[in-house]
Amino acid sequence: MWSRASRKEPIEVRFIQPAIATFLACTRIARGQLHVDFVNDTQEYAKLSGLDDALAANHAAMSKARRGQQGQTWSPLTTLFHHAEIEACNQTINDLIFAQLGGMPRAAIDAMARVVGELHDNIASHADGRGFSAAQFYPSRSDHPARLELSVADAGCGFLSNVRRAQPSITNHEDAIRWCLKKGNTAGRHTARTLPQDAIVQGDPYAESEGGSDQRDHHMGWGLHLLTELIRASGGELWIWTGDTSFTMNKDGTSAYALTPLPWPGVMLNITLFPASAQAMSWDLSSPRLQSLAEDLGL
Numbered sequence: 674m675w676s677r678a679s680r681k682e683p684i685e686v687r688f689i690q691p692a693i694a695t696f697l698a699c700t701r702i703a704r705g706q707l708h709v710d711f712v713n714d715t716q717e718y719a720k721l722s723g724l725d726d727a728l729a730a731n732h733a734a735m736s737k738a739r740r741g742q743q744g745q746t747w748s749p750l751t752t753l754f755h756h757a758e759i760e761a762c763n764q765t766i767n768d769l770i771f772a773q774l775g776g777m778p779r780a781a782i783d784a785m786a787r788v789v790g791e792l793h794d795n796i797a798s799h800a801d802g803r804g805f806s807a808a809q810f811y812p813s814r815s816d817h818p819a820r821l822e823l824s825v826a827d828a829g830c831g832f833l834s835n836v837r838r839a840q841p842s843i844t845n846h847e848d849a850i851r852w853c854l855k856k857g858n859t860a861g862r863h864t865a866r867t868l869p870q871d872a873i874v875q876g877d878p879y880a881e882s883e884g885g886s887d888q889r890d891h892h893m894g895w896g897l898h899l900l901t902e903l904i905r906a907s908g909g910e911l912w913i914w915t916g917d918t919s920f921t922m923n924k925d926g927t928s929a930y931a932l933t934p935l936p937w938p939g940v941m942l943n944i945t946l947f948p949a950s951a952q953a954m955s956w957d958l959s960s961p962r963l964q965s966l967a968e969d970l971g972l
Contacts, residue, residue: 682708684697684707685709685710686710686711686712686715686719687712687713687715688715689711689718689722689724690809690822691809691822691823691824691943692824692912692943694722694724694727694805694807694824695805695806695824695825695941696826696941697724697728698727698750698805698826699804699805699826699828700828701727701730702803702828703828703939707728709728721749722747722750722807723735723749723751724750727750727752727805732754735749735750735751743765744764744765744768744772745769745772746769746773746809746810747769747808747809748762748765748766748806748807748808748823749807750805750806751765751806751807752805753797753804753805753827754797754802756797759793759794759796759797762793762806763789763790763793766789766793766806766808766823767786767789767790769808769810769821770782770786770821771786772810773810773946774821774907774946774948774951775948776952776953777952778956780970781903781907781956781966784903784970785900785903788896788899788900788903789823789825791896792806792900793806796829801829803828803829803939804826804827804828804829804939805825805826805827806824806825807824808821808823809821810822813949818949818950819947819948820945820946821946821947821948822944822945822946823943823944824941824942824943824944825941825942826939826941826942827939827940828939829938831846831849831915831937831939831940832846832849832850832916832940833845833846833849833916836853839858840852845918846915846917846918847930849916850913850920854901854920855898856969857896857898858896858898897913898969899966899969903966904946905922905926906963906966907950907954908924908947908954909924909944909945909950910922910944910945911942911943911944911945912941912942912943913942913943914933914937914941915939915940917932917936918930918931919932919933924947924950
């Protein structure tokens with residue numbers, strides 16, 4: 674799909690999921706005009722989700738309230754250009770995580786919501802707001818279990834450019850991803866936004882900071898390490914694509930890096946969570962399996 678977009682050839686879409694929606698929206702920013710042919714009922718979903726507006730660069734229309742079980746089974750394609758958009762998106766994703774992952778401990782759900790909020794803020798911090806977020810819950814079927822998919826993508830400069838500000842010795846995309854996944858590493862400025870006051874995390878979980886372009890910004894630096902620990906503990910999957918490298922973490926916790934045929938200019942991140950797996954997991958935070966996660970959560 675990216676290769677066709679690079680050659681400015683028509684893209685046929687037969688199925689829309691969060692990763693496809695954020696990919697197309699970011700590609701529209703990176704490449705300009707896109708010719709997308711929606712097949713069957715994908716056209717209606719594109720209209721409902723806001724993808725149609727994104728492809729037309731009508732971003733103002735995307736912020737309008739949309740019908741359906743928003744915050745219960747899905748989160749529409751949302752621009753991450755401004756504070757208000759990020760805050761509203763955080764609330765919707767927060768509600769969605771709570772609705773579909775109730776089998777996880779409250780501390781883990783709270784942390785997942787905070788990390789996703791930081792991912793959203795990183796778009797504004799590192800990609801100048803050139804990014805999008807979308808999520809969808811899929812009920813179980815004969816060919817797959819119920820799952821929650823969340824995608825965050827941007828058309829910025831990617832991990833490597835930002836990581837090199839902190840670690841100039843890193844010169845390739847795989848090492849940049851590895852650095853970002855290590856505990857305690859963050860290339861972020863101290864500019865992450867708060868969750869809404871009525872979010873699952875009661876009150877303001879971030880301490881006030883001084884300076885910066887927005888006094889509502891409060892960077893916690895939870896980072897990708899905690900995200901991978903949460904996903905691994907819940908039996909989920911993670912996929913990251915930046916530059917010429919992708920990182921995949923499977924349900925069993927195994928992971929691998931791979932070179933991609935074409936580079937992605939920014940960062941694409943896709944999370945898949947399986948409510949049944951999360952509920953079936955032992956969440957004894959004193960167990961050796963979850964010791965690292967418990968330390969990260971301060972428990």
